[in-house]
Amino acid sequence: AAGVIQSPRHLIKEKRETATLKCYPIPRHDTVYWYQQGPGQDPQFLISFYEKMQSDKGSIPDRFSAQQFSDYHSELNMSSLELGDSALYFCASSPTRDRVSEQYFGPGTRLTVT
């Protein structure tokens, strides 16, 4: 079965550079979520989209922005990268945004900022 695809899987950037992470949800899933997991930390919710509109916002820094496109894939844009942005970034998708809907996680993108 198709799963959530994230690209790239690994990314190394320098401080103050920009990065774009991509997420391709499972076909027919209309809701996408982004999470950040720092070293030794719990996953933290960043932002979610439903039907191409932002539906919920968590602890996403102002330097980050995200959007969902007409094909439902999503991109997380990160600017002025800081060392503390080094983390594993997960994307998840769900078929609907109702409360019983499971979230299916992608493999993550590991971002290292040097």
Next chain:
Amino acid sequence: ILNVEQSPQSLHVQEGDSTNFTCSFPSSNFYALHWYRWETAKSPEALFVMTLNGDEKKKGRISATLNTKEGYSYLYIKGSQPEDSATYLCAFKAAGNKLTFGGGTRVLVKP
């Protein structure tokens, strides 16, 4: 800030033994409680989504119960096997989309 706590943080279990661990969450504005299993180098895998007080769900040897009035959920593993070794995450959903994760319980099943 929502407080979701899991205990214990880690657990060593002998193969064949049964075990359980706890997730506690706010008892107000409850919407759903998710359980995920997370193996090293893999992405979290959904186990259960629980919404009703008193819910009990089962998947193979793993089951979970939910008490929304007192704000806790138990996950049980019956007859633990080495392949059950993973981190088990619970996540609380209030109204809206975001999940607030607990710190996880890392389970290591020893042969």
